[in-house]
Amino acid sequence: MRSPCTREASQACFHNFCHLPSEPQSPTSITTVSESRHVLEVAMGSLIYPNSQFTNHESLPSLQESFSNFTKAFPQYSQTDQADKIREQEYYHLSLSNHVCFDYIGHGLFSYSQQRSHSWEAPFASTSSASPPSRQYSSGLEPPFFDISYKAANLHSQIQYGGQMSELEYEMQKRIMALMNLSEDDYTMVFTANQLSAFKLVADSYPFQSNQNLLTVYDYENEAVKVMIESSKNKGARVMSAEFSWPSLRLKSGKLLKKVRRKRKNKRGLFVFPLQSRMTGARYSYLWMTMAQENGWHVLLDACGLGPKDMETLGLSLFKPDFLVCSFFKVFGENPSGFCCLFVKKSSSSILKDSTGTCIVRLVPARRPSQISEELANEDVETEERTKQEIHVDDNLQGSSSGPIFRQQTSEVTSDPQETKEISVNHEAPEIEESVASFESSKSQIIAGYGSGHSHLECRGLDHADSLGLILISARARYLINWLVNALMSLQHPHSENGNPLVRIYGPKVKFDRGPAVAFNVFDWKGEKIDPSIVQKLADRNNISLSKGFLFHIWFPDEYEHEREQIIETRTSKGGKVLNGTREKLHSGISVVTASLGFLTNFEDIYRLWAFVSRFLDADFVEKERWRYTALNQMTIEV
Template structure:
């Protein structure tokens, strides 16, 4: 909307807003097949009347598939991989293990991520955090003195890596982000990647070449997300090129990418040593799933034996026989068989095939239409949230020449502050924002999240970090002026975050807009706090 709204009651209804939205984004109608898929395969969203903005990762199954007769093809359990070897050994075993549910799911995951060419081995983990913990436990930080991370928010997963590096005597560095744009401080990051450590100087002395020569000592681990999980900010893939050129091992975090964004990553050009992603079961119904750690075969040598418990965090995907209705019926018909016979019957039963309709829906939609849909919805959501203002009465003023014409002046204060890039091309499927009251005070994100949940809207929360303000210095010298000075570190900031999924629709973003507009009325917050 191009208007400014100061009262919730003035917002256009769903039908009127949708008509305006389609007029501004005519290409959105080409994605109508997704709306049909949502109705037929994700009916729980309408039945529960819930708008979900808190799912991050890739969805495996549809709701209809999971809770109909074909559920045995979308059901699995995770069991510990145990302590039967190192991470490298587990990855090698997972690659060679044939004709199992795990091997079929592994092949499906690698194909979906566009790395099914045999150059990567994969292990499943209990979560994304467990995948990071595996790297932290097995990466040889003692031989590599530096860890560089690029995150504009707090991450428990990254903390595990930082702790491991410090414990091994390594040096850590977190990239900086300029306030208030949250743009990456490229000069600082480039300097960290290019600076040669002791290992590089020794290499140059021995070989007569710079640290970028092949076969030389690696400088450390560069942990790079394709985009921010909280703000949606996208980062240039050229940072991977720079890191590889200057002999860094690269861990690529793709867990915040959109449904088909891996198709645009270009892994034929960029070959990170490690890739971490996560999968959940059903959008809007079941956020449980697993993490996945991909290891480039040529990078296995950079891993060492676990410093704690071998195999910690690694899991195996096995059939969930408790949900296999057909198997249950077969067993019920043979109640008189003994336990040994029953066990042999289960063992000899062929492994069930797994069908990932969630991934199929994303593949069917394709990269261009998926991006078109998500970008259109995100563009409208940001513009709409930015149109909400508190209407604040100001002091009356009068003209010196006409004191009798005193008029009431009004000031406007924005209700919503959007964090991150304003240009849609620089943003992924997530946006970070906060709400402020009439006095400009922050309304705590956790409180807004709780009130949103009462309205059947699921939002995420996070904490922005590594924020720096570039202080401006004014020079009194002739011809001088304002120029950049030092960088001042700012306090961390809690924020709300909304992430769009493949089957998010216009009604979802319109509901979030109308919910936020309720905070324009002071009575709304007061009344909710009294409930």
């Protein structure tokens, strides 16, 4: 039990940590960008005093006290309470499940309340207001609004010839184009399964044989980029990457500029550029897009790591990338499945070549459990009737060894009207017949489910972001992420001769212009890094979802070269450990834990992450957790 002196000392320490000069009041709800920058710099300057340290997780102030001091430091945070109201009314499962989600990247399409209350007909709403949400938290099976099925079409033919769209797809495309502030006169949109599929589509269709360069700007390992690099190399492309300077991980602009301004301006290649690192939160100027285009590059803008309203700041009517990729998931904190959208600028589509593959998808209505039962029953009846017919046909063919085999011919129109595929269905091959039956069933569902008078797709998750607006969302995220970064840096091991911090932040720290994501690692009292997988597993068992990543393309100046051997890890291209005699290509970088904040994140979420990480101040925390879960017959944590 702590003594009163210890408790008072910790409270005084925290007041020094978070009791800051108040922001100037403004008659408007949110100040201008310049005012906000000044306010944050003044406030955060007071947050980084060297004596703002915590060496014991039990000395942390309570949630209530922390929030009180937080709102005193940032009084305008209360003006973002509309986001809290939306969370309470539409995403109440986050509170009921007591789970904190820092692992969602992209844009949420629907709300949890919409999913639960509207069930099968949720996407198409006949009224503008929804019924009051039920407060009963249930894990019952509900339709996730839509499923995806792969489409036999390549990107070039899809762009050139298009294809028939269901009403669901048409309405979804229209809503997303409006969100992205893009015109159908300028861009064609294609649905893909995920970011990896979108990047593969572009890589397989891009003429790397003539435009032989691929230049990427990523401070972390990205699976989609890896697939693009592999595809481009198979076509003879020269792959280049931007570099990031240690320890700030700032983009080395001079080196990147030299690569952008290469010779043979008319055949530069593809410039792949994210405006923000979805791991470190580092932001890059969108003027790089213009510079690349002026120097003959085609530009792919990766918007998957951007916030829900960040696209409004781009002015895409002025900075038009040739390709744009953005991800969408169904319901935040509930259903992370979804799709990715690839936008191709029509004036650039002529460069695309025919390719193979089935990365393009179509959206089909999801089936309710009752529908599945009915379909299974109908299939049983149809199978019985089919068997009788086959027996009758076989009887008629008895005695004629050279007689024709009974076949049914079915034609499927592809996205290219000049091409048709005939699927030959042999009744002796039921698996092929079932595939055709499934296709016909999906087609009939589209007609029956979305051709009966519904005409408006309600994506309430996107609507909520629209209602809050860019300024409110950005200000809220700015306060939360900077407080979290500073809070993590305030944790320090006790009785440490060198003052070893518990947490190391990679990339931007307390900074006005940073994204709502943070990459970090936890270290023990001896200064050794705790495996990010261990941190992730323990967080998950405390109802906190974190992600992992691998930072690379890091450039070390001479004065930091001695740190390189201590910091940099080497692993295989597949992420495994390096074994003696391995012939796989090796990658050097830093494995990290990452947390991403969204517009639904609140102060309690970041406080819980801070409190969880602080538990590593206990030197025996990992070992205690390992034995505790072993005793409970849970999966052990390997340490």
